[in-house]
Amino acid sequence: MIRALDDACNVEEGCITCGDVALPLAVIAIEEERGLALCEDEQGRRESVETALVLPVVAGDQLLVHAGTAIQHLSRGSEAPRPPAAGAPGREAEEVAR
Amino acid sequence: MRFVDEFRDPGLGRALAGEILSLVEPGREYKLMEVCGGHTHSIYKYGIDDLLPENVELVHGPGCPVCVIPMGRVDDGMAIAENEEVIFTCFGDMMRVPGSEKSFQDAKAGGADIRMVYSPLDALRIAKANPDRVVVFFAIGFETTAPSTALTLKRARAEGIENFLCICNHVTIVPPLRALLESPDMRLDGFIGPGHVSAVVGARPFEFIPADYGRPLVISGFEPLDILQGIRMILAQLAEGRCEVENQYSRVVPYDGNPAALAVMSEVFELRPHFEWRGLGFISQSALRLSDAYADFDAELRYATPGVRVADPKACQCGEVLKGVIKPWECKVFGTACTPEHAIGTCMVSPEGACAAYYNYGRFAREREVV
Numbered sequence: 360m361i362r363a364l365d366d367a368c369n370v371e372e373g374c375i376t377c378g379d380v381a382l383p384l385a386v387i388a389i390e391e392e393r394g395l396a397l398c399e400d401e402q403g404r405r406e407s408v409e410t411a412l413v414l415p416v417v418a419g420d421q422l423l424v425h426a427g428t429a430i431q432h433l434s435r436g437s438e439a440p441r442p443p444a445a446g447a448p449g450r451e452a453e454e455v456a457r
Numbered sequence: 458m459r460f461v462d463e464f465r466d467p468g469l470g471r472a473l474a475g476e477i478l479s480l481v482e483p484g485r486e487y488k489l490m491e492v493c494g495g496h497t498h499s500i501y502k503y504g505i506d507d508l509l510p511e512n513v514e515l516v517h518g519p520g521c522p523v524c525v526i527p528m529g530r531v532d533d534g535m536a537i538a539e540n541e542e543v544i545f546t547c548f549g550d551m552m553r554v555p556g557s558e559k560s561f562q563d564a565k566a567g568g569a570d571i572r573m574v575y576s577p578l579d580a581l582r583i584a585k586a587n588p589d590r591v592v593v594f595f596a597i598g599f600e601t602t603a604p605s606t607a608l609t610l611k612r613a614r615a616e617g618i619e620n621f622l623c624i625c626n627h628v629t630i631v632p633p634l635r636a637l638l639e640s641p642d643m644r645l646d647g648f649i650g651p652g653h654v655s656a657v658v659g660a661r662p663f664e665f666i667p668a669d670y671g672r673p674l675v676i677s678g679f680e681p682l683d684i685l686q687g688i689r690m691i692l693a694q695l696a697e698g699r700c701e702v703e704n705q706y707s708r709v710v711p712y713d714g715n716p717a718a719l720a721v722m723s724e725v726f727e728l729r730p731h732f733e734w735r736g737l738g739f740i741s742q743s744a745l746r747l748s749d750a751y752a753d754f755d756a757e758l759r760y761a762t763p764g765v766r767v768a769d770p771k772a773c774q775c776g777e778v779l780k781g782v783i784k785p786w787e788c789k790v791f792g793t794a795c796t797p798e799h800a801i802g803t804c805m806v807s808p809e810g811a812c813a814a815y816y817n818y819g820r821f822a823r824e825r826e827v828v
Contacts, residue, residue, distance in 0.1 A: 380495045380498075380653065380679070380809070381601060381653045381656065409578060409605065409608055409609075409612075411608055411717070411721075412604055412608070412715055412717045412718045412721070413715075413717070414717075423653070423656060423709055425601050425602060425605065425653060426548075426575070426576040426577065426598070426601075426602050426605040426606075427575060427576025427577070427578045427579065427605060428576070428578075428604060428605035428608055430601065430604060430605075430653070430656050430657055430715055430718060431656045431709050431710075431711075431715060433708065433709065
């Protein structure tokens, strides 16, 4: 069993499980016989994830994972991911940001 | 990383802050509640409240799953955890939540076999590895976490694992929001809706907020630009006289949520008639218990529990903090008797709790700086 994200529970960053926080993880490999997928986070840490709620899943997919379970399939969202559109920052915005 | 880096762009953040400034009317006070504890954590971590105009106030809501667990439920868990045959498992933050006499962490130090797990599946693995013991999982969390517990119980049944039990404390997000909106001491102008709960339940369950209470709600993600854009969308609705549910987090949240997750939840759980929330009291049909079909896995049916309501310590003002009536630093014991290392109240236990988030990221700046 490959376990990772062992620092999920720490005071500064918080317990991602208790906090209803979900993380985007990339699928590395499918473990079909166990109904799991081996996934990796942005730091390269790996864990086995339950995928029953987001099937079908293939290697390379991005999943939103919470408490060891994928709850959404980021690769087929209703809209393409994009940062918010905003106009050019004016002087007021600069002052606020400062 | 994709889906993360592009939502932390400082230039876009400054632009959004400028747009927010242009949308507020001078002299009008805006109170917006972020429902989810994950939002509270991000707001303090990234200093988002410092980017907002003075007359836009963020009120921290009841969406921290650890913070809303009352002491009586910890005592119920403790009664089970201290059975010699039991291996008791729970999430990390839950270990430190005080019961009337002690926390699970204290009980572990006293010899009880209590183990921290990252997921319900971890607890199930412990059960498989210890067939001569009874493994009890103390389940907490909103609709984000409940599907994971439900799938684990289905897996336990499918694999014929009989030494795995669950004490179910899962709660649902809509009833406490309705309770807050009915509360006479609340005056809110809009809501930042919970992103990951909505990934499961969708946007539809929140439609009652604009329809029945005339308040806008924008489901938002957790990166800094997500939250700023969510605030901008609420303020735009208010400026334009609109009032509706909008979805800023559409890259994750489909309007109808995750039907497979909702189906497994309805198979494994049913609504409790009532459940006590810390600071909010008893709220009807606001929590889940195992359905009759899964009663074999219900630890509360196997073991006797006190089932007694325990009043919070007198000094603790978590209730007012959870309702957004007071700010964390206005609590009498904030940062003195109550700190993350020695928490009196649950809001200081979980980093997603408003008190801990404020303590960790902003305790020395209690007075809001003029921007």
